[in-house]
Amino acid sequence: MAALNDLALLLGLVTAAACTPMTFSNEQSVDFGAYPSVSVEMGGPDGSDRQGEYLASELSAHSGFRRVTRDGRDPASAFLAVDLSVSIDDSLLELLSDDDDSEITYSAAVHYQLFAADGHLIDSGADAVEDEVTSFDAAESALDQVVLHYLPSYRF
């Protein structure tokens, strides 16, 4: 039992002395100090009011923008235009086949551009998701990628 205690003490000392730093970090994609507020406009073939509200809500909760609005008349330091398209992954032939096991899955793509108040382009990007069970899931997952792109810097 004494040997067991010694072994436990040794393991404890070795590991406690060897605490390793591990850092999670993110570099913000735009200067949120220069562009603290954003006005969001949802467009594209599948950009609905509901999706616009979802994006604005998620940006408010998670992004580096201090203020997010959907009202174009509300002055903001930047303007985010997002195009959303949702599609069914499988071909029409597969959907019409008799195979009951085949599940319909959805893909979504977003293209976004961030403009300054004077109209010049600050930032742009595109992202896509696939294999989502519903079209709403696909749309929201794609919009989540936009939010992820505008996370603030962190390092801890």
Add this chain to the structure above:
Amino acid sequence: MRLSLLPRSCFVALVGLLALLLPGVARAQSEEWGAGESPPFLDRVLGTGQWFWLQGKAMPGFELDLGRGLFEADFELSFIGLTDRSRELEGGFVGNQLGAYLMLTPLRERYYDVSAGLGVDGYFLWGIHPDAREAALAPRVVARFWPLENVALTLSARTYLLESDGLELGTARDGGAAPRILLSTGLTWRFF
């Protein structure tokens, strides 16, 4: 490259596997094999409670090891929190680590065993954003000391060969460098 290495389906599959394996194995054993017998496809199932030794973070976790002969599949689930207050992360909860490893156990004696293998650590940073993830490819060594037949002290060490941009093992928040080795210690229970 900002990480989107781990698709959501991988995470769901890993969590599902962890959730299903323990009760599944126990039920299978109790229903199909008598006391003291092991299932034909496994000769050992181990569970470990462990603590990762990190600066500025608390990282407790669990591990499930399924082995047969030389081979072992190890699955980890850990919880990561900040031990220091941070204005960047209210509440201090960072997220979860999920690890999956394929291990070889060339040394397996009554009082100790040593395994080495390769696997993936995935970090799901729920505290930041539901889709914020990091991942690393990691070689890992595990040593277990069995003072009792079914209870072991476990020491593991890993490093990251490849890691996503937002994950830095061996780098402090202020940029200071340290050895890129992540140690954990734990207590292991042998189910059979």
